[in-house]
Amino acid sequence: MRAVAPNAVTAMALCAGLTGIRFAIAQSWELAVAMVLLAAVLDGIDGRVARLVRGESRFGAELDSLSDAISFGVSPALILYLWSLQALPRLGWICALVFAVFCALRLARFNAAIDTTDQPHKSAGFLTGIPAPVAAGLAMLPMYLWFIDETPLLREPLVVAPWVALVAILMISSLATFSWGSLRLRQNIRFEALAGVVILVAAFASYPWQTLTALALAYLAMLPFSVRAYGRVKQQRAKLAEPSRPPAAPAP
Template identity: 35%
Template sequence: MHDGTDSIPAPGEEVVVRKRRKGIYILPNLFTLAALFGGFYAVVMAMNGRFDMAAVGVFCAMVLDSLDGRVARMTNTQSAFGEQMDSLSDMVSFGAAPALIAYEWALKGLGRWGWIAAFVYCACAALRLARFNVNTTVVDKRYFQGLPSPAAAALVTGFIWLMTEADIKGSSVAWPMFVCALYAGLTMVTNVPFYSFKDIQMKKSVPFAVIVLIALGIAVINIHPPIVLFSLFVIYGVSGYVVYGWRKAKGVQTSVISTSTDEPDERGLHK
């Protein structure tokens, strides 16, 4: 009969210590899975010819992707598993999905040029995510090194959404789609700095006018979401080159790498 005390092992008896099984935080990973579903939903809609809904799926994935990291930090539930899960979700939602949607909508008619553009975009998204994971501890948190993959996906799918709403077929704008896909893809792997908005503190109090401006912004987006959202991301997509050119003209350091690393296999990424 157990008396509530731990048994004392006999001399020479091996003590077996059971390790507590590691769990997975539910809340942030739910947002990541929801973002992954948005990318999967976008591909399915594109296969069914619903390219407007495919674009909406990518934009929904973008919103959810922006929330999972913030939720993890606010609830102190960051984990290595969550980081890897987020990267894989981003590759599907912002790498493979936009490339497949663009190819199915317009690039297919360009033959080999079409699938080359789609592949270049997809490959650049993978390279950008891999570089982000490697450089996460050395990059200035205020800026992204290259265009972030969600913004690149917004450029590609936003253009598709805008054209679809205007009843313009993809075959008639295949070459503009080609240019858009290449621009978004190659800009992801440049060293051009793009503002990250990570220095905005959600827990701090703000003036009442800020809330009013946010309400006005939501109202403006609802006037015509395809035009407004695509315009916003076009402005963001060129803002990095404006910042880069301004820094060059002023003689300010253009690199967003804040510290160096001694790892020889990472030095080439910091140029």
């Protein structure tokens, strides 16, 4: 019974992602995007609920991956296709397919590496590629901008299609990205971090699309820093792995 609560949250995330497709069919674009964002919030909760009630299970892990594939792969792809990409029936559909399939490939790679002991990125506190929920949020960045200012260029499929393809490639890439679960706050800045969360929530309540745009751009700006940070960790590990050389014999 302890596994029911986290699995129920995962099922709610799946329902939210599918409901986003329903709103997209009705051309309620803001509600469609909101449902995908709600699915991302629920996806971030289910694992913590499972650890809180000690309800982790292999079934829950598989259900979570299937939910992510639909909520953050299929749903954003169809929403973006109905919103813009359908103006290019062939190229637009190819980009939508690539995004959905690459999301499934990323999740399959993650599941295949669960039992692998040698995971350099994970052991260093990094992720491999952009997580699926983050990729879904980044892929819908043109929609955030269009909600702020309905400029026709932002809905142009020749602009949206390359962006969706780029995010899909980043999702299955080998880039080292920061893992939020590995972040540790210092004791002396926790109050400042709490104040920042309050400001962020207030900004999101007042200006949701502007706040999401800023968060998406900030995440993209952090990618070079995450790659550089992992490079430093990799260099430190290489130095530690070098065998110690015996001292040179003194000259006669």
